[in-house]
Amino acid sequence: MRFPESFLHFIWQFRLFQALNLFCTSGESLKIYAVGMPNKNAGPDFAQAKLSIDGRNWIGDVEIHLKSSDWFLHGHQDDPGYDAVILHVVYEHDRPVYRKDGTEIPVLILKDLFPESLLTHYEGLVNSVHTFPCEKLIHSIDPVIINGVLSRMMIERLRQKSELVFDHLAKMNGDWESTFYHFLAKSFGFKVNEIPFEMLAAxxxxxxxxxxxxxxxxxxxxxxxxxxxxxxxxxEAYPRSLKTEYLFLQKKYGLIPIGVGAWRFLRMRPQNFPTVRLAQFCALLLKSDRLFSKVMELEDLPELKKLLQNLPVNPYWITHYHFHKEAKKVEVQLGASSVFHLIINVICLFIAAYGKYSDQPDLMNRGLQLLEEIPAERNVITKYYQQAGVRLDNAFFSQAVLQINKYYCAQKKCLNCGIGIKILNQ
Incomplete structure (x- = not known):
């Protein structure tokens, strides 16, 4: 056997097996009216399946294994939650399984019920050496199907990120401003310095x-x-003044600074140095009190962009990219891509998350609509998908591609992806 159990789940769920004249290992005839609903939680793999075994109708659970003996390997014999299993679906049958009342669970063997080509196609996907499994095949899929899958991915991404917001909100005792401040600081790290910025906010x-x-x-x-x-x-006078002020404030509030060694400068352009980003972060905090409330008041993308532009960055940084290094001229304002980065990863997220939290669907839709107005992100991952033929018209779809790449393509979960399923079904 060269495949995971999830492949059999895929075969069963989409009925990709010979369904006529089926028999259980005991010789009983089997008719399948409904394969059941996939169970993502603890318990049998499919719930509420509808079957007929030797003319007797059953409604219950279906459990799937590569081998029948896996039932014992997984400890199901000690779990009462498996007493409602009405059919054991396996690739190979090597051991009978009994319920606690002594009755044997009927077994269906799938081994010879689906075409070998299906397994060959699956192995071709998951063993692909391309940048993502279906890179050479995705162009054959209808763009309408791809967009549908990516739309679901974006909703999934928003849900996952919103849960992170809600978790931090609980730690902040429901303070949305402090929660927004935390995520804003983290996003100012622009990946490379994300962790030290998050440590700073904490x-x-x-x-x-x-x-x-x-x-x-x-x-x-x-x-x-x-x-x-x-x-x-x-x-220089400016950093000396900062140090004097800080020593007083540090003592007043009992502050403990993070280690300067946490920050990364290597292989970065001066305008992306963490010192410049910190100066921009300060300027944004100074530009508008209660930033979260301000964001919720602004109606459209131009207003949000304006909030992040023309920041009152201290003039010192026009000629410095580090406290000990002067420069002829440093660009101290956020560039267009940085502005969009903050809107995508913080502002759109918080508008939608607050909409979900307060049961205001209009706000959730507003967060998604803003993403549709922002140009698609350009990075190594989005480039691969675009080169493969995937059209990314805006940030809504580029964000969706980041989601599908991280949680499906990179993990070879083609059987959980609508695009992968379509390719295998072709």
């Missing part, structure tokens, strides 16, 4: 920053000090 509560929004230097001192960049000695 070590520097929004409630502390709010007390000093009328004093930009103090906010900058808090952020750069907590980031660990003010521990050195400085010759």
């Amino acid at each position: 070590s520097l509560p929004l409630s502390v920053i709010r007390k000093h929004l009328d004093h930009p230097l103090q906010v900058e001192a808090l952020v750069f000090g907590q980031a660990g960049f003010l521990s050195a000695s400085f010759k």
Whole structure:
């Protein structure tokens, strides 16, 4: 056997086996009226199947294994939840299985009931050496089907990310502003420095920053000090002032900075250095108090872009990309791709998540519609799918591609993907 049990689930669920003149191993005739509903939780694999065994109708659960003996390998004999199994579907039958009342569970062997070509196609997908399993085949699938699958992927992605928001919201005792601040900081890390930015937000509560929004230097001192960049000695006036302010505020609030070694500078353009990103982050905090409330008030994409543009970044950073390194000129404003990155990963997410939390479907739709107005993201992953023939018209679909790549393609879960199923069914 060269395939996982999920392949048999696929065969059973989509009835890709010879369904006429079926017999159980005991010789009883078998008719299948409904294969049942896949069970993603604990318990038998399919629930509410409808069968007829030797003329007697049954409604119950179906369990699927590669070998009958896997029933014992998985410990089902000790689980009362499996007493309602009416059919054991296997690839090979090597051992009878009995219910607790002593009756034998009927067995259907699938081994010779489906074409060998189906297994060959499946192996060709999961053993593919391409960048994703169906890279050379996806062009043959109707774009309408692909878009339908990607739309479901985007909804799944939004649900998963919303759960992360709700988990953090619970830790913040329902404070949406602090939760938004946490995710905004994390997103400012732009992958490379995502973790240290998240650590920074955890070590520097929004409630502390709010007390000093009328004093930009103090906010900058808090952020750069907590980031660990003010521990050195400085010759220039600006960093010296920051250090003086921070030492006072650190003692006042009992703050513990994160290690400066957590930040990554290598193989980055100066305008992407974490010091510049921290300066931009400070400017955004200073530009608008209660950012989450502000975001919820803004109606369209141009207004949201405006919020993230023309930030009041301290002039020091126009000629510096590090406290100890001067430069002729540094671009201190967020570029278009960075603005869209923040809108996609934080603002759209929070609009939709708040809509779900407060039972306002219009807000959920607004978050998705914003994604449709934003250009598709360009990265290594989206490039592969576009080269394979997948059309990505906007960020809605580029986000969906990131989801399907991470949770399906990279894990070779073709049997759980609508596109993979369509290819196997061709």
